[in-house]
Amino acid sequence: MKRLVPMWIAIIAGFVMLLSAFFPITESLGETVGDVFNVVAAIAFILGAGSLAKVNLAKISRRDQGWGYAAITLICFAITLVVGLGKxxxxxxxxxxxxxxxxxxxxxxxxxxxxxxxxxxxxxxxxxxxxxxxVASAAFRAFRAKNLEAILLLSTAFIILLGRTFAGVVLTGWLPDWASGLRLENLSVYIMQVFNTAGNRAIIIGIALGVTATSLRILLGVDRSWMGSGD
Amino acid sequence: MFARIVKWDYLALVARNANANRWQKISSALIFCVIALGSFGASGVESKVDSKVDSRGKIPLNELGQEVIAPPAATSITAEDVAWDAGGVIKISWQPAAGITSATKWIVERSEVLVDGQGSGQGSGQGPWTLVAEVPIEEKYAVASKLSPEASYFFRVTAVSPNGSSAVTTTKSAVTGHWNFFIGAKLPLFCAILLVSACVINFILAARRGRPMKVRRIAALEAIKDAVGRATEMGRSILFVPGIQDMDNIQTVAGLTVLGNVSRTAAEYDAAIEVPTSRSLVMEAAREAVQASYLAAGRADAYNADAIRYITDEQFGFVAYVSGRMVREKPAACFYMGCFFAESLILAETGNSIGAIQIAGTAESSQLPFFVAACDYTLIGEEFMAASAYLSGEPDQIGSLKGQDLAKAIAAIVIVIGVVLATMAVIAPSGPIPAALAWLKGVLGS
Amino acid sequence: MSKLLSILESLDRRWIFLAMAISVAGPILYIGITGKTLPETPTPAARAVYKEIEALPPGTPVLLSFDFDPASGGELIPMATSLVHQCAARRLRMVFIALWPLGPQLIDETIKRVILADYPDLKEGVDYVNVGFQSGNEAVMKVMLTDFAKAFPITKNGIAVGDVVALQGIQRVLDFPLLITISAGYPGAKEWIQYVVSSSGGKIKMVTGCTGVQTSALYPYYPNQLSGLLGAIKGAAEYESLVNSSLAPNDTSAAIPAKYLEAQRRMGPQLGAHLLMIALIILGNIAYFAQRKSKVRATS
Structure with missing residues (x-):
């Protein structure tokens, strides 16, 4: 029962939201589901605040390492809450x-x-x-010319890094107009618009289909692992 | 009759929708057929022209006492209910008179027919005139939305120029905006969803019938056990961050499905797991998921609800806590599964600095490079969405992945057709190919 | 040499952090003292933003959505300043909203910085209005598609939107010919495209300014769904130079108020940071190849 009820709530709410996008008669139902979510999320704030207080108070009472920070957290939380609610x-x-x-x-x-x-x-x-x-430390560690793909990635990074600053203009601004496409600032725009866009679109299409399939698994009750992997 | 009911220009507008789903192409013909057949959903009331003479009856003067010439009024005005919509929307069209170029904009107004005055005609039994829209002078139509369902309205239009306003042109009879049971403009999207769903359900059923399903090995998911095992050996904790969004984000749900599996492995290995969340609701959902996993692993006694805690909704406040915690507690394995933004690199770099084994998964394409650079394994987009099915190993769920692949293949075929047509249209700029390309573009909304 | 390589191989990341601090602080101080900025050549995406706003006749309502918080203000506040600067100069009717809780505060700050300071003739509630924040993310967008007043019943000052002159004739979001979003994440430009622009049937155009991280994810939507795109501080600087040169064509950067040069000023630190990163990548690779060479030698 503990798993069945949430599962059916998810299934009904999910289908209502889906149908409300296409059938006007269910539009208000969809809005109601959205409102209910907002109300539940707002009430859950109390649970969140309770968890925050419980964990930090326990830390203070046990005098755990860094308990002073827990005290500061709670004091700041209380002050902000009072001055915010009390205006x-x-x-x-x-x-x-x-x-x-x-x-x-x-x-x-x-x-x-x-x-x-x-x-x-x-x-x-x-x-x-x-x-x-x-970003600097990650670049230092991660950008290694290990193979051809990595070299291409490196070269692209250089073009974008230079093309997005005045350095690009200084380095390649002398190129004549007929070769202006090779100027770093133009090359960086070209890379962003063509190669980046192509790759991103492929990822976006994959994600969209993945989202659809995941939603369907949850709506059909095939995937219940979001409630835990119990059998 | 047919031409009156089917709003060809409105449909053309829909077809040009810049972001229309590419599946629109498959069902564009259907829109026209369905709308033609389903005309019962539209009232199709058409009002006729009635240009009125300026009631002021005198030539207006400017501040210098000179005569000013107001722009000419619209020669006709029609209003009609928009078919296959959510109701309460009426499209108003008008014909501008010659010489209208001196005007700068049109003012479109509406007046509701009062119940006791219904059918009494223009000028009587009407509510006050209220503004519908101000549109540039080049436009020839406006859409009045947010109208009361099943109420009737008169509409009027006035051209405005710096020299003054034209006479008003009013619809002859009132028009009613009716409800329709389906939003026609979304039919292609609906068909696309049905198609993808059919692919997925078909493979789920095939899996249930015993058809063998095989998916490629996903290294990041295979590494989960190793990571948990490593944490157990080192006697350190496991950190799981389910993103920074709420439960209404599918990525958070996908993250929790992975959490269910990770926590079950942690329970089996007797490793401590910590889940900081930035949303209260996610905390509750995560607690349920972890508790159920511990219960399933027969380790209900080891479940610690306080290890799954709410920190703050504030993005960087959350990052500050998690990063600090990582530096102090030095977890042996860090999982980042969900929706992440700028915090992705801060978390992953901090994890890297403490030598933790890191596995990330997100559908935020802009954050993938950061995770790839700083983590040991990254689930990219759809891999992340497939994680739950992969980890479960259930035929049903694996089947759904196969269905997803089939849908992807269909999308790829449509792209290839588009590319081929576009390329051929450059070679042969006239004839059927450019026409086919134009049709495809129209349907796909580019 | 080998000592240098061994240092590189085991370089503590704190040295990198120090180098980054110096490479950023140097240009900030130099530009702060001299007031000099680097010249910008606007790219088509930035020009498109400028053109879309410039094409609107005075009095046209535009919706400006501030979907960010102070954390990303470094990149986005200069964009917000320039966008409001151009809209105010064009005498467009500016309707400000926010889908992020801290957005209204940023709207107020931008109004103070630009409109109250340089366009005092514009009247609040008539020429511009801060409608404020509404929670609900894309659900708010969906409601705005059919009923603006339902999504935002009152303005930030507590006035019913139906009584606001600046909102006359606005029934739904599609009544705005142009939507300007300044976006730092979720909900942001991507959701505006998916839920509003896609439903408008081409009636509403959208331009956006976004953080650098988001730029690559938004390029696929330009120029179809997105009419113009300002990516990161670079996009902001390009657009800022366009606005400045059109509004004050004869002014040198010294004569332009610093608030209208913020983005261009920040291109100096960006140059320093990018050059450092290139140097770091090169150094990292030198260390990598040296390490690989020594491994090969050891193996042979």
């Missing part, structure tokens, strides 16, 4: 000046807005910027 420091909306909570949670002057601007933005930007470092 602390949020001025009322100009349209509804008498309603204290009518302003946007991250309006100018709000603590939530301050956290967003001076904590979230720099931290997430820093994490994203780490990519530059990891």
């Amino acid at each position: 602390i420091g949020v001025p009322p909306n100009t349209q509804f000046p008498l309603l204290a909570w009518s302003g946007e949670k991250n309006a100018d002057g709000s603590i939530f807005g301050w956290i967003y601007e001076f904590a979230l933005v720099p931290i997430t930007s820093t994490m994203f910027a780490l990519l530059a470092f990891y």
Whole structure:
């Protein structure tokens, strides 16, 4: 029963969503399924927050290694939750000046807005910027001219890397107009538009068919492993 | 009658749809036939021309007191229910008068027929005029959507220029937008889905009848046992990241199917598995999957729900946690199976730096190069989608992979036909080949 | 020499990180001090974005979807600035939405940076409106196909969309002749193409600015489903130079406000990073071949 009920929910919801794309009469049903998902996902937030609190509190009480970080996590979580839900420091909306909570949670002057601007933005930007470092170390390690395919890959990488900067213009800008196609900046566009596009389309078609077959396996109840590989 | 009911120009518009599924070609003829036969779904009400004289009755002047010449009104206006749609959509077409080039745009308005005034004719029993659309002067039609089902409307159009507005041209009778049971424009897509489904179901049934099915070896999936075994030998944990999207993403579902298998192997080997998630719902689903696997392996006592935990929805907050955890705990095997974006390389490089054996799978084509560069094994796109079927080894599921291959072969044949026709059309620019190519392009929507 | 090769073979990745930091920081400091930028030659994809916006008559409604967050702002904020700059200069009716929770904040920042600072005559609610964020990803797109007001019932300021002048005549997303998306992932440009552009029957055109990682995945859609494409900071710089040269043809880069040169300024660090990566790849291969040679010698 524990596996049967979720399986039938998935099958019915899946078919409703599929049919709602083609049959107008089921359109509202499809929207309802979408709404139900959003509601369930929102309620699941409570479970997520519970899990976060439980794991970190356990860590603190056991004085595990790095328990201080767990405490910081919980304190930051609580502060953000309170200032966000309480709209602390949020001025009322100009349209509804008498309603204290009518302003946007991250309006100018709000603590939530301050956290967003001076904590979230720099931290997430820093994490994203780490990519530059990891790309460099991955390139150093992974790009080896081991065989013909690897050499082709390497050459393509050089063309794209140079063609996407001013270095490409400096190196091949002297080429006459009749040979302008060989300029690095044009070559990089050509590679992106022709070779990259061809490869990507092949992968996209394969993925689309894979998604269809996977969905069908789940909708028909053939594949139930998403509920665990129990028999 | 036939010409009136079948909206040829609307269908042509549908056929030109830039992103139409390539399967459209197979069933384009069907659209026309079905719509012709199924005309009962469209009201086909056609209204006639009624150009009105400007009610102001005087020549307008500009701020300098000079006479300004307003653009001429449209000479005719028709409104008709769009056939085979979700209802509540009416197409309004008009004919511009000569000399309209001085105008810049058309203003299209509608007025609902009030219930007590239904059939009383223009100007009485109508609601207020509300804007439907402002369209460039080159356009000759507009589509009014979001109309109340089964309600009737009048429409009018006015040309606007910097010198003023034209007289209004109003439809003579009210038009009703009817529901249809099927969205005709999606018929090719529907047929394509049926075709692919037929291929898959056919092979599933064939497998059930005992037909032997064989799939090629997928190294990344064969390596799962080795990776789990290695983690057990080293006494370290296994890290499984099911992507950063929610359960409404098929990649997350595919990731969980692999998790079910990995966790069962981990349970059998008595290796600890850790699953950080960036969505609460995924955490719950992952817990169910892992618990069921532990139960199936006869190790229900070893299941630890807290090892499958929610971290944060914030993409880089999640990455920061997982990377930190990897550096501190040094898991021996890392699995990345699901939908990933910029975090793919950060996770995979961190995993590489701690010497973990790494297996990744995603259908995000833009992230594949990063996983290929930094991981030991990568499931590319459809391989990832096939992982669950492959790992299960069940004939039904293996059969579905065969069906998928057949659908791929059909897609390849269509591509080859297109390429051959396009090439031949360059060699012979006139005759049946360019016509066939144009038809194919029209159907495929390019 | 052999010592150098052994260092290369066992190079700690932190040295690579340091080299990357220097190669990026150097150009940032140089450009910051001198104010000089590198010249850009726009590619057809960037020109197409410019042309699509330029082709619209003043007053035409355009939908701008900010589907990103501050993390990818380094690449996408300069694009957003230039796109809004051109739309404001063309006096287009700008309707801003976001399918990412942090999008509305970025919209407000862009409005402040461009419209309030340089186009004070444009009125909020009339010439532009920030409709805000709606959760639901592609489900929101599907609803917008039939009913814009159902997907976004109120604006970010709490006004019913039916009362907003800037949204008059907009019943569904297809009433926008042009859709401009700035995309960092899911939901983003790919979903807009799949769920909206494909359903429009050619009625709606779409241009997009996306992160570098997404660019390769979006090229298959250009120029059919995507009318124009700005890929990463390079695309942003090309487009920015086009907008600047059309709006201020006689101005040198020194006379243009720094906010309208952000993308071009960032091409300097990109040059430094790319050159370092090429050097690293070459060094990595030298080490690899040296290692292979020594292995062959050892075997023989």
